[in-house]
Amino acid sequence: MTVRGWWLVVMNVLIPGSAQVLAGNRRLGRFGLVFTLVMWVLLLATVIVGLVSRTTLISLATMPIALTVLQVILVAYAVLWIVLTLDTLRLVRIIRVTPQARPLIAAFAVILLFVSAGSAAYGATLAGSQRDLLNSVFNVQAAAEPPVDGRYNILLLGGDAGPDREGMRPDSISVVSIEAATGKATMFGIPRNLENAPLVEGSPLIGTDYAPDGSYDCGSDCQISFLYPRVEAFDEDLYPNAEAEGSLPGIEATKDAVQAVLGITIQYYVLIDMQGFADLIDALGGVDIDVAERLPIGGDEDLNEVEGWIEPGMQHMDGDLALWYARSRHSTSDYDRMERQRQLQEAILAQFDPANVLSKFQGIASAGAQVVKTDIPQSTLPYFVELAMKTKDLPIDSVELTPPLIDPEDPDYTVIHDTVAAALAPSTPAPQ
16 A cells, blocks of 8 residues: 555656546546646647747747636646645555655655646746736737838837936936847937937927927927926827827927937837836846946935945946946946946846746846836737847947037037947848
């Protein structure tokens, strides 16, 4: 009976349902065997699809309906495993096993139950978190935009809605341009104090008090970063369709200016809430940053009441420290701060390796849903995930439109357009 007990417990783990077919309720056993066979077939099919067509596998992983089906299957499998394990312990007849083996067999069965059913339940939790993240962040109804001149250009806004501010204004403005054929990315940093910004043709801002002559020009009060809060506060009606398209009037106004500043078409935007930025970094396990110079934490322009210092050298930063690194504005210029924010973005990208994301997925998903807003359609996610995997393996070029190249108070937009065009020259020859 002891040997029989060990065999039944092991068979229940290796081939769920086999113990019941041999020594118990055969109907339950056959149901368990069929369900197990289906799971093995699905697992084998997943591996084959991943080897043959990674894009198809990514498509399924970014499809809410597929994730819901997977979650239901995993929950059902976890419940079935619990039922089969408890029934197997009944079939073992612990009372007829040798006294020394009783606790060992029972403990072994319970441990294997936690490993097997727990793994299925955890997988169901991950599938649910993934589905909720997709539904809360990405646009369900928006149509996909094609690449322009072989590129996808995405506006990145770092929103700073600190306690000392009314509303939110972009603390950092940049554009990442990704070559569709190769995944090669170039980032353009735009000073938030850029003045006299032109506006793209057809912008509803043209002819209004914002731009009576076609460009956003009304002195120092017309820095490009002020467009977002002003339109959000006073002129949302200029962009009546913004929210229906997954955007905001302030974002669309900023996009109109940035497109004209760089001379390119922007298909999508991503807004990152800097207040929630720390949660995402903590969820990733921190970031490694090579600090070039000593930076104050808190304090004023005269460095009074400084709470601490970020010292030079390689540092592993948690969310709060990384946020101070990106925000620290005293003892350095706005342009130094732009460079630090770009450095931080690249450090975060480096943390998105599959093992790290999988092990900390729930925290990342929870933080991502609070931190990120975008109009990238759900339907394009498989393609962009595939493209991002290419981008991650390539160096990211960075172009800062700051002094001495550009004077934000009197920018030469011809120089900016020429600089952008040179930076976006194709990295691969065009097909003949």
